[in-house]
Amino acid sequence: xxxKTIEKLRETLATARRENKxxxxxxxxxxxxxxxxxxxxxxxxxxxxxxxxxFVNPTQFGxxxxxxxxxxxxxxxxxLANEAGADIIFNPSATEIYPIGSSSWxxxxxxxxxxxxxxxxxxxxxxxxxxxxxLFNIVKPHRAYFGQKDAQQAAVLTKMVQDLHxxxxxxxxxxxxxxxxxxxxxxxxxxxxxxxxxxxxxxQSLLKANExxxxxxxxxxxxxxxxxxxxxxxxxxxxxYVSIYSYPALQEIxxxxxxAIIAVxxxxxxxxxxxxxxxxxxx
Amino acid sequence: xxxKTIEKLRETLATARRENKxxxxxxxxxxxxxxxxxxxxxxxxxxxxxxxxxFVNPTQFGxxxxxxxxxxxxxxxxxLANEAGADIIFNPSATEIYPIGSSSWxxxxxxxxxxxxxxxxxxxxxxxxxxxxxLFNIVKPHRAYFGQKDAQQAAVLTKMVQDLHxxxxxxxxxxxxxxxxxxxxxxxxxxxxxxxxxxxxxxQSLLKANExxxxxxxxxxxxxxxxxxxxxxxxxxxxxYVSIYSYPALQEIxxxxxxAIIAVxxxxxxxxxxxxxxxxxxx
Numbered sequence: 001x002x003x004k005t006i007e008k009l010r011e012t013l014a015t016a017r018r019e020n021k022x023x024x025x026x027x028x029x030x031x032x033x034x035x036x037x038x039x040x041x042x043x044x045x046x047x048x049x050x051x052x053x054x055f056v057n058p059t060q061f062g063x064x065x066x067x068x069x070x071x072x073x074x075x076x077x078x079x080l081a082n083e084a085g086a087d088i089i090f091n092p093s094a095t096e097i098y099p100i101g102s103s104s105w106x107x108x109x110x111x112x113x114x115x116x117x118x119x120x121x122x123x124x125x126x127x128x129x130x131x132x133x134x135l136f137n138i139v140k141p142h143r144a145y146f147g148q149k150d151a152q153q154a155a156v157l158t159k160m161v162q163d164l165h166x167x168x169x170x171x172x173x174x175x176x177x178x179x180x181x182x183x184x185x186x187x188x189x190x191x192x193x194x195x196x197x198x199x200x201x202x203x204q205s206l207l208k209a210n211e212x213x214x215x216x217x218x219x220x221x222x223x224x225x226x227x228x229x230x231x232x233x234x235x236x237x238x239x240x241y242v243s244i245y246s247y248p249a250l251q252e253i254x255x256x257x258x259x260a261i262i263a264v265x266x267x268x269x270x271x272x273x274x275x276x277x278x279x280x281x282x283x
Numbered sequence: 284x285x286x287k288t289i290e291k292l293r294e295t296l297a298t299a300r301r302e303n304k305x306x307x308x309x310x311x312x313x314x315x316x317x318x319x320x321x322x323x324x325x326x327x328x329x330x331x332x333x334x335x336x337x338f339v340n341p342t343q344f345g346x347x348x349x350x351x352x353x354x355x356x357x358x359x360x361x362x363l364a365n366e367a368g369a370d371i372i373f374n375p376s377a378t379e380i381y382p383i384g385s386s387s388w389x390x391x392x393x394x395x396x397x398x399x400x401x402x403x404x405x406x407x408x409x410x411x412x413x414x415x416x417x418l419f420n421i422v423k424p425h426r427a428y429f430g431q432k433d434a435q436q437a438a439v440l441t442k443m444v445q446d447l448h449x450x451x452x453x454x455x456x457x458x459x460x461x462x463x464x465x466x467x468x469x470x471x472x473x474x475x476x477x478x479x480x481x482x483x484x485x486x487q488s489l490l491k492a493n494e495x496x497x498x499x500x501x502x503x504x505x506x507x508x509x510x511x512x513x514x515x516x517x518x519x520x521x522x523x524y525v526s527i528y529s530y531p532a533l534q535e536i537x538x539x540x541x542x543a544i545i546a547v548x549x550x551x552x553x554x555x556x557x558x559x560x561x562x563x564x565x566x
Contacts, residue, residue: 099445110385110386129387130447138448139450163385163387165380
């Protein structure tokens with residue numbers, strides 16, 4: 001069932017709540033791939049009713065980013081989401097979510113939003129935290145599902161839920177990859193076949209660093225250089241960042257001692273891809 | 284019943300919700316007076332269960348304001364709130380509401396928070412919107428009650444609820460005054476008897492302006508001057524602002540055509556008092 005308005009969604013969910021059904025929520029920007037579908041399947045396993053939102057959120061795109069051209073396909077998304085176990089697809093308009101004159105924002109301040117993607121996309125996380133807060137207020141789920149692919153987003157939203165005492169369980173699910181290792185992303189559709197081939201270097205460079213770490217290399221400068229050198233073997237790759245931080249606080253570290261994340265953002269032509277790997281400290 | 288922890292409050296409210304009880308919520312900073320009690324009584328009339336929070340919220344005080352000395356009396360508050368119909372008094376510690384490292388904020392941007400008290404207290408409304416958002420997430424009330432005394436706060440919170448699609452009814456209740464017209468405020472306790480006497484000029488000046496308006500004066504400059512001249516007859520009064528804005532958007536106006544508010548903030552010694560009157564355009 002596709003629902004377009006907040007009023008209708010609230011009515012439908014109120015009925016489910018009266019029947020004591022648990023509600024699982026998967027917020028997406030649509031153009032669903034296997035990564036999203038794995039979240040929907042997990043939500044379906046763990047809850048009585050699954051709501052999937054499909055909303056290309058304008059406030060999380062910067063002025064020169066790809067909001068207008070971001071891929072959309074609501075018919076295909078509906079079919080895929082239903083097959084994966086969605087009960088309700090919430091597909092609101094921008095003015096349904098942001099009424100005219102709307103000017104309220106939710107911000108998570110500190111390193112957690114200013115490093116990595118926050119550095120290259122300064123208004124991005126404000127848009128994410130605001131829209132997710134709004135969607136949580138509308139859906140009021142018992143559990144909400146996000147992918148580890150957007151590791152910083154998962155960390156920021158986990159902090160938002162804790163800080164603002166939002167009453168739900170935030171579930172972070174592991175990255176889904178193609179057979180050849182490319183992390184799934186709606187933006188992969190932008191890649192030419194040559195870019196697609198060279199983009200495999202993201203995952204490969206992370207695995208290489210993980211190998212070096214397992215062999216005892218804990219110096220973040222050395223590991224960062226190893227990854228950069230690996231990525232730079234690909235002529236179409238332009239590195240945005242290669243960073244190693246503590247996780248989930250995202251603080252700078254020189255040695256890997258606590259749980260850490262290696263995160264990379266690399267452009268291929270106009271397409272910016274991200275990938276990451278978590279390094280556990282218990283070897 | 285006084286509850287100190289979020290966990291215990293959530294447990295108690297979950298039981299009430301399972302019994303389909305409606306929850307009315309009155310957030311306060313304590314030192315309850317007849318103004319607060321009128322909100323609690325109204326909440327009691329309109330809901331099955333009434334939660335009153337008593338929390339002197341540090342984030343809404345500026346660095347040189349009266350957070351430390353703000354009057355507190357939890358025993359008396361408990362008695363008064365219970366008599367007025369409170370079922371649960373929620374009295375958390377600061378670290379219960381703001382865990383260590385907490386850095387998430389809710390902001391309502393624009394004129395509505397930058398004029399009036401927002402101009403003289405630049406971080407005040409961010410503290411108010413954040414704590415009220417947190418308290419709403421904890422209590423999840425059906426209705427929440429605020430006084431028209433803090434007119435700008437009521438307007439800002441109404442906008443926050445609309446913008447972020449918070450699922451509750453925000454009820455704004457009229458100002459409660461002493462027999463001689465002084466608007467009730469926990470800060471009235473700071474006034475010396477001479478200051479207390481001279482402070483009557485706030486309400487008197489507003490009534491005088493309202494009279495002039497009713498007789499046809501709609502020029503905001505003229506009305507503002509009338510109020511300032513009236514307040515300045517009191518030697519102990521130092522005006523912070525006298526302002527007339529559209530209501531509830533709080534936009535500057537030259538003529539009163541739409542619903543408008545006259546709001547005043549005046550210092551007597553170290554004590555800053557506020558008062559206001561709503562002017563309806565249908566005469």
